[in-house]
Amino acid sequence: MLDKLEYLMALSRERHFGRAAETCGVTQPTLSAGIKQLEEQLGVLLVQRGSRFIGFTPEGERTLDWARRIVSDSRAMRQEISALKRGLTGRLKIAAIPTALAMVAAITTPYRARHRDVRFTILSQNSIQVLTQLENLEIDAGITYLDNEPLGRVNTVPLYQERxxxxxxxxxxxxxxxxxxxxxxxxxxxxxxxxxxxxxxxxxxxxxxxxxxxxxxxxxxxxxxxxxxxxxxxxxxxxxxxxxxxxxxxxxxxxxxxxxxxxVHTIGLVVPAREPMTPLTAALVAQAKQVAKTMNETALASA
Incomplete structure (x- = not known):
């Protein structure tokens, strides 16, 4: 069922059957068939179809919420079992607003010093894209404003004050x-x-x-x-x-x-409000907290 839930999430992101299939590495008929099988298993219509993708039914929207939770838990489980065997490995994807991109290195550099087998992808996105991609599991974490516009269901680590x-x-x-x-x-x-x-x-x-x-x-x-x-x-x-x-x-x-x-506005790390966190994300949160402590101490010393 996991692959079918991934198909549904890809369709939510792309809003197009062909592009969703491409991101999943399958053909469009395979993706469409997988979603239809999921509908048959659940006994409800999930997707409103016409000559092209129209949208999700209310049942489809609720299924999407569950899909994100289940897929996230599955990834967290695989990462944790792998970490027990080999330590932290894999790739962390972080999206940051343009004005915060320059400080990402303050987190990723000491992180990599502790976990040499972790690789990073850093994306420049606006604040809305950061939250959307976080919800859709396209990224592991974001760096954005914490106190100006609604954040939704996320956990936060305040990093510094923007002046x-x-x-x-x-x-x-x-x-x-x-x-x-x-x-x-x-x-x-x-x-x-x-x-x-x-x-x-x-x-x-x-x-x-x-x-x-x-x-x-x-x-x-x-x-x-x-x-x-x-x-x-x-x-x-x-x-x-x-x-x-x-x-x-x-x-x-x-x-x-x-x-x-x-x-003054607060810039900080945002991660999905899910427990348990993936080991990679948990280590990122711990590193962000340490960086925030150091930055606050430096700011107080120079005040």
């Missing part, structure tokens, strides 16, 4: 300031992340509250693109302070704290 800075040329109108307000920033032509990014939604809200009308001169879903433009000395952006520190500044570019108000 914001104006990155601009030293010879720009605000370039010689030690601090700037959101009201002042609202008057600066900015390049920002695209609206599907939660960071952009946060910044837009702050700019509107300060009387501005966010109309960026450039948008991108990549912080590297934003930073590359700012480095030319002809662009400005709003960026989390920790990210700005990681990317590094030139002699002509300044990172100026934005105050009044000093906006």
């Amino acid at each position: 914001y800075q104006l990155l601009t040329s030293a010879d720009a109108p605000l370039g010689n300031r030690e601090r700037v307000t959101w009201t002042e920033v609202a008057k600066v032509p900015l390049c920002l992340l695209t609206p599907d990014m939660q960071n952009r939604r946060i910044i837009d809200e702050l700019l509107r509250a300060a009387g501005g009308d966010p109309q960026p001169t450039l948008e991108s879903n990549s912080v590297v693109v934003l930073f590359a433009h700012v480095r030319t000395g002809r662009w400005a952006t709003v960026m989390p302070s920790k990210l700005a520190e990681t990317l590094g500044l030139t002699d002509t570019i300044r990172a100026i704290p934005i105050v009044d108000p000093e906006a």
Whole structure:
């Protein structure tokens, strides 16, 4: 039955029979037949069909919830038995929002030092994609905002507080300031992340509250693109302070704290709210907690 539950989950992700079959490594007739067999076993219709995939019935949606739980437990069991025999092995898939990508190495590097046979896949995703992929078991963990938009059924490990800075040329109108307000920033032509990014939604809200009308001169879903433009000395952006520190500044570019108000949001690790966790995920949570403790101690020491 596990393979049929995997088919159902793939169909939920892809919303298309052909693409779902491809991700499962089977033909479309095989996937369709497997789902029909599952319907016969359960005695209910799970999928609304026409000439193409339409959606799931209420029974199908509930079956999906069970499928995710059963498949997750099955994977956890296989990992735990394998770990008892050979130690931690396998691949961890982590999706992180663009503004948090730079700090992923703070977790993965000490993790790999302890578990040399674990490999990693790191994906850049927006916050909605992080949670969707986590629910669909496409990733093992995510790094995203914890306190701004609903998270759903996840366990969390707070990592650090995100604060914001104006990155601009030293010879720009605000370039010689030690601090700037959101009201002042609202008057600066900015390049920002695209609206599907939660960071952009946060910044837009702050700019509107300060009387501005966010109309960026450039948008991108990549912080590297934003930073590359700012480095030319002809662009400005709003960026989390920790990210700005990681990317590094030139002699002509300044990172100026934005105050009044000093906006703060919590970034953290999210994992499925399921017990037991897979051994790989459990070790990741333990490592994240250690990193968070170290970061908090460093922040207190420098305060």
